[in-house]
Amino acid sequence: MTIRVHLSTGCSYAFERDELDPEAHRRALLDLAERLGLRLRTTGQVAVRLALSVSYADGSTTQRSRILAEPTAHTPALRADAYDLYERLGLQRARVRAISLRVELTETHNAVQQLLLDPADGKRRGIERAADRARARFGEHAVGPGALARPRA
Numbered sequence: 001m002t003i004r005v006h007l008s009t010g011c012s013y014a015f016e017r018d019e020l021d022p023e024a025h026r027r028a029l030l031d032l033a034e035r036l037g038l039r040l041r042t043t044g045q046v047a048v049r050l051a052l053s054v055s056y057a058d059g060s061t062t063q064r065s066r067i068l069a070e071p072t073a074h075t076p077a078l079r080a081d082a083y084d085l086y087e088r089l090g091l092q093r094a095r096v097r098a099i100s101l102r103v104e105l106t107e108t109h110n111a112v113q114q115l116l117l118d119p120a121d122g123k124r125r126g127i128e129r130a131a132d133r134a135r136a137r138f139g140e141h142a143v144g145p146g147a148l149a150r151p152r153a
Contacts, residue, residue, distance in 0.1 A: 007045075010102030011035050018057040018095035025096055029082045031148055032101040037075030038140070040103070041132055046071040047078065047103035052085040057095035064088060071106060076124060078103075 013028040029052075040046060051065035064085045072078065082101055131143040 007105040008102055009036070009039060009045075009105060010051075010100055011039075012098055012100040014098040015096065018097055020093060020095055022091070025086065025091075025099060026083065027147055028099045029086055029101070030079055030145055032099065033075055033079035033082050034144060034148070036101055036103060037073055037078050037128075038132065038135065040073035040105070041128075042136075045105045046073045048106050049104035050078065050081050050085065051102040051104075052082060052089075053100040053102070054086075054089065054091075054094075054096055055098040055100075057097055062089055074125065075128060 011032050013032055015024070015028070019025065036047070047068060048071050049065060049067050051063060053061055053063045055061045066081065066085065068077070068081060078101075134143045135141075
């Protein structure tokens with residue numbers, strides 16, 4: 001008899017007020033994908049399933065999940081799948097209170113990765129590794145997407 005343990009991790013983004021703007025929802029998803037990707041890469045794990053949970057002002061929640069095309073800790077892949085799950089909800093003028101992403105994990109050595117001949121993918125992964133080194137040295141917020149930049153007070 002084999003016992004299979006499903007490990008998972010996740011993070012949430014709570015809006016200061018009920019948020020109607022789909023671009024604010026997408027920025028929250030970008031932030032969550034960035035945080036999850038970094039967490040996965042620093043712990044040597046990869047995601048095999050991604051789940052999205054959206055909480056609304058009336059207290060209801062919608063959840064969607066999918067098995068990923070391949071195990072990954074690559075932030076752009078997590079972000080693309082998160083955006084797709086969000087788009088499939090078909091929200092129109094929804095008052096969103098919070099968004100959460102959760103991933104089911106496996107150890108990196110248990111994952112098989114398709115070799116790609118796309119030089120652009122290699123560059124993106126190289127940039128991601130450099131950004132991870134900068135975050136390790138200067139702090140979590142040292143490097144990030146411009147869409148998440150906040151003006152200094």
